[in-house]
Amino acid sequence: MVKHTLFLLLFFVIIGLRAQNTFSVQGVVKDNESKMVLTNVSVFLEGEDTMMVTNVSGKFSLSFSNKGEYILQISLGEYTIKRIPVILEDKNIDLGDIFLIRDITLEKSINLITITDDELLDEEVNSNALALLQSTKDVFLNRAAFDFGQAFFRVRGYDSQYGEVYLNSLPMNKLYDGRPQWNNWGGLNDVIRNQQYSNGLTTSEVTFGGILGNTNIDLRPSKLRAGTRLSSSISNRTYSGRLMATYNSGVEKEKFAYIISGSRRWAKQGYINGTLYDSYSLYGTMEYFLNDKNSFSATAIVASNRRGRSSAITEEVFKLKGNKYNPYWGNQDGKIRNSRERHIREPLFLLNYHHESEKFRLNAGLAYQT
Missing domain, CATH: 2.60.40.1120 (Carboxypeptidase-like, regulatory domain)
Structure with missing residues (x-):
């Protein structure tokens, strides 16, 4: 009887172990x-x-x-x-x-709306840069940004200082007016594609949210597609030519990854008379992985933008001179000279630490800008 009992116990133990495999x-x-x-x-x-x-x-x-x-x-x-x-x-x-x-369909639809240089570089009231802040998959915001950008369309009438912009979870809104200066990374379209947008006061991974929402641009190489991208374009608006080149190494030997990128935009004269354009952008970042959960990244961005500005004109001037007339320019020693030029060059350096686990996430960063 004891042998049969031991045998049955052993049998059920084996069955239980197999069930737990x-x-x-x-x-x-x-x-x-x-x-x-x-x-x-x-x-x-x-x-x-x-x-x-x-x-x-x-x-x-x-x-x-x-x-x-x-x-x-x-x-x-x-x-x-x-x-x-x-x-x-x-x-x-x-x-x-x-x-x-x-x-491919996502590649065609994402980030196609960009801030026009008119919105970036004309009078300060026009530096709201709402167009890119509204370049999301939301149908209304997408169409509003594209169709009404030049009409100074504002969602709910709010100024862009109520929309927050982050690079690697670090705030980029200026201290003196609360607005983001997109020229600080202008021309680097290839490396600012990874954008996370939270509309209004909805929850966000990087901040508490703002009335106009927030946009976080993730610059880490491991979050972007590896490979080489070369592009060129011709325009008859603010600049006449643009060249861009970007290389992403991808994660090498499970330890590090890096990106280098550069662009050049230029024009002797844009669509409006006397509006020169001279811009270049350089970008470099490197990410090092301590292990699967911890990584460090260092980023440097130098974007220089110089442009001759234009002015709004009255209907009378429009009828006399046309829509290309610009009162800010003239000839000096046989060369076109614009009396109002804007030159922006504010190098930016970022240092970030990222920790991601199943139950805990930590992003710590330090930024320096001249």
Whole structure:
């Protein structure tokens, strides 16, 4: 009798241990074009509560004890969602390299609205720069910024000082008027794409919020697509030509990543008579990973912008001289000279520490601007 009892106990213990056995699904997520690993990619089984993100090596490993057929979903903001069917049995599954394809539709729609140089560089009342603050996926704000930017459209009538702008979670609104000076990083379109916008007083990861919401621009190389981007454009408005070049190394050897970027915009004369344009921007940042949870980053931005300004004209002057007339310029020694030029060059240096874990997140930063 005792032997039978011991046998039954042993049998149920073995069954219980087998029921408690866990198995895992693992893999490495990479970019389909550059083949570089992707960090902070969300991975989870549909219908299950367990979720994780890939580490600096692009790796993930989900552990489960329930058998069955599931759909593994892999998603990252700028990429199309990937759904992979998996059958969980009494063995671990290694999916190897998983490649995500960049969402082209998102690339076309995001950040297409930019602040016009008229809004940036004309009279101070026009430096609200609301257009870029409103460049979000919200249909109303998007159309309002694009269609009414030149008409000084203001959401709810508020000034832009009530909308907060952050670089790597550090506030960039000026102390003397509360407004952001977008010229401090103008021309660096490739590295300011990763923007997180919170509308109104909704919750935000970096601040308590403002009446007009807040925008946080994440400059960390690990948060941007790796690779090289070259672009050029021709315009007949504020500048006649623009060249931009950017290189992102991606996360190398699971330890560091860096970005270098530069742009040049120029015009002897813009659309309005006597409005010269001379601008260049240089950018460099490096991110170092202590481990999967802790990283340091250092960023330097030098953006110089010099431009001859124009003035509003009356209907009478418009009829006599046309819409290109500018009373601020004339000829001196055979050369065009503008009596009102604006030159902005305020180098910016950032030092940041980032800690991210399942239950705690810490961002600490130090900024210096001349």
